[in-house]
Amino acid sequence: MAQPTALIIEANRDAQEAMAAALKDHGYPVLTASTASEGLALLTSLRPQIVLLDLDLPGTDTFELLGQMRVEGGDAAVLGLSRVQEPHFVVRAMRAGATDFVPKPSTAAALQGAVRAALARVEPTPMPDLGASAAAEADRFWPDLDLLFKNSEKMRAVENIVRRAADTNATIIIQGESGTGKEMVAKAVHFISDRRDKPFLKVNCASLPGELLESELFGHEKGAFTGAHRRKPGKFELAHRGTFMLDEIGEMPLGLQAKLLHVLQDGKFFRVGGTELIDTDVRLIAASNRDLAALVAAGQFREDLYYRLNVVTIVVPPLRDRSEEIPLLVSHFLRKFCLQYEREAPRISPETMGLLREYAWPGNVRELENMIKRLVVLQNEALIRDEIILRRSRGPVGAPQHPRSSHPAVPTPQPQAPPTILDTSLGLKEIAKRAAMEAEKTVLKEVLDRVRWNRAEAARLLKISYKALLYKITAAGLDAKGDRLGQRN
Numbered sequence: 001m002a003q004p005t006a007l008i009i010e011a012n013r014d015a016q017e018a019m020a021a022a023l024k025d026h027g028y029p030v031l032t033a034s035t036a037s038e039g040l041a042l043l044t045s046l047r048p049q050i051v052l053l054d055l056d057l058p059g060t061d062t063f064e065l066l067g068q069m070r071v072e073g074g075d076a077a078v079l080g081l082s083r084v085q086e087p088h089f090v091v092r093a094m095r096a097g098a099t100d101f102v103p104k105p106s107t108a109a110a111l112q113g114a115v116r117a118a119l120a121r122v123e124p125t126p127m128p129d130l131g132a133s134a135a136a137e138a139d140r141f142w143p144d145l146d147l148l149f150k151n152s153e154k155m156r157a158v159e160n161i162v163r164r165a166a167d168t169n170a171t172i173i174i175q176g177e178s179g180t181g182k183e184m185v186a187k188a189v190h191f192i193s194d195r196r197d198k199p200f201l202k203v204n205c206a207s208l209p210g211e212l213l214e215s216e217l218f219g220h221e222k223g224a225f226t227g228a229h230r231r232k233p234g235k236f237e238l239a240h241r242g243t244f245m246l247d248e249i250g251e252m253p254l255g256l257q258a259k260l261l262h263v264l265q266d267g268k269f270f271r272v273g274g275t276e277l278i279d280t281d282v283r284l285i286a287a288s289n290r291d292l293a294a295l296v297a298a299g300q301f302r303e304d305l306y307y308r309l310n311v312v313t314i315v316v317p318p319l320r321d322r323s324e325e326i327p328l329l330v331s332h333f334l335r336k337f338c339l340q341y342e343r344e345a346p347r348i349s350p351e352t353m354g355l356l357r358e359y360a361w362p363g364n365v366r367e368l369e370n371m372i373k374r375l376v377v378l379q380n381e382a383l384i385r386d387e388i389i390l391r392r393s394r395g396p397v398g399a400p401q402h403p404r405s406s407h408p409a410v411p412t413p414q415p416q417a418p419p420t421i422l423d424t425s426l427g428l429k430e431i432a433k434r435a436a437m438e439a440e441k442t443v444l445k446e447v448l449d450r451v452r453w454n455r456a457e458a459a460r461l462l463k464i465s466y467k468a469l470l471y472k473i474t475a476a477g478l479d480a481k482g483d484r485l486g487q488r489n
């Protein structure tokens with residue numbers, strides 16, 4: 001059998017090279033990365049079996065990164081390496097998801113030994129090829145159904161529908177504002193259904209351009225397009241006998257909607273560039289934070305597909321309509337983040353709890369979760385209180401004062417003070433171009449912050465395509481604004 005591939009994530013070039021040499025000596029193919037984002041990209045695209053992660057990576061919350069790797073990295077073993085060797089640090093690393101810990105600096109022999117031991121521990125039971133990759137991509141997260149369903153009348157009503165629909169194969173549409181828990185509800189359907197031992201897979205239709213989305217859904221054959229170096233099964237195939245969630249389905253291009261409709265009607269499809277008809281048995285759940293019926297009316301979503309999908313509709317209510325859940329969610333997130341960050345639970349005064357309960361939470365449970373995370377990390381209740389008051393005064397992101405409008409207004413760029421010293425050597429054209437770029441950046445940033453970096457929503461507000469938005473974010477240097485791990489999942 002081929003040697004497992006190792007991924008080294010280490011900022012220091014010399015250390016990186018020494019580690020790579022030690023592993024190559026023992027025949028492991030080695031990939032290297034110097035930053036967290038580079039490492040994550042290699043982890044998800046090339047699926048190495050073992051990762052050696054420098055826990056001292058500058059500017060990175062490596063504990064959070066470890067958690068992310070657990071989710072994205074399938075069964076990969078992750079060795080944490082650090083100069084810090086206090087027991088509580090090591091314990092934290094293991095809790096966050098490290099398979100083992102290696103003190104730095106380490107000798108080649110120690111490293112080789114640790115890699116061998118970690119691989120032996122996670123050595124998977126042999127599975128057929130497709131099954132193995134499905135297992136690697138599947139989400140094994142088991143939702144806490146009591147926390148999700150038992151704490152408000154509105155969510156008990158949702159549970160009712162979930163339980164009735166779960167054991168049928170009915171296609172489900174889940175609608176609800178961003179961050180309300182649509183994905184959690186989808187997972188609840190899966191775990192209540194008798195498909196629970198099979199994969200739960202998800203694709204976000206807003207995250208990929210059309211051709212790549214098609215290949216992500218249906219797979220492709222080797223050579224189907226430039227860059228298709230080998231055959232790749234699609235998620236429809238990998239989710240066989242399990243549940244497949246199509247998130248942000250409102251963003252799916254019309255052409256692909258037609259193909260999806262055919263697949264739903266026949267239960268069969270071709271991989272991109274393929275001739276073999278693939279049979280698949282999946283339970284489909286489509287989710288959207290946009291009103292699909294309105295998209296149909298606007299001609300942006302196929303009516304026939306909408307009716308084919310819409311066997312059961314579940315609407316997840318916004319958090320402000322079930323605010324009795326807030327204290328319980330707060331305790332849950334406090335527990336979760338205190339454990340994760342090994343902090344004492346901060347006290348929350350009745351006044352702050354009152355603010356938390358009354359605030360309209362336009363970003364719903366996700367916004368609350370992030371707020372509590374900040375409280376645990378900063379241990380400063382006053383900051384949280386000020387932040388809620390500020391957010392409240394800044395007005396709604398489509399929620400409290402205008403409960404019917406789900407679309408926040410696009411800010412008009414505020415007139416900027418002219419630059420004090422005009423560099424006339426640039427010429428009028430260049431000056432105008434730069435000013436326009438600055439103004440564009442201001443608006444981009446403002447809109448992205450308002451919609452909590454929901455890029456699909458931002459693109460819609462700005463009336464540009466999703467792809468154009470991604471391009472503009474990069475051009476404006478906004479994606480380099482630090483590590484946004486954990487903001488979105």
Ligand SMILES: Nc1ncnc2c1ncn2[C@@H]1O[C@H](COP(=O)(O)OP(=O)(O)OP(=O)(O)O)[C@@H](O)[C@H]1O
Pocket residue numbers: 147148149176177178179180181182183184185289329332365366369489
């Ligand atoms: N009842 C709950 N208990 C605990 N955590 C929750 C609950 N509901 C939502 N969350 C958390 O809130 C965040 C948002 O939930 P989820 O991703 O399911 O929402 P969503 O509606 O799919 O959001 P989006 O539209 O942005 O994709 C997640 O981190 C999730 O774990």
Ligand SMILES: [Mg+2]
Pocket residue numbers: 182183247
């Ligand atoms: Mg979601």
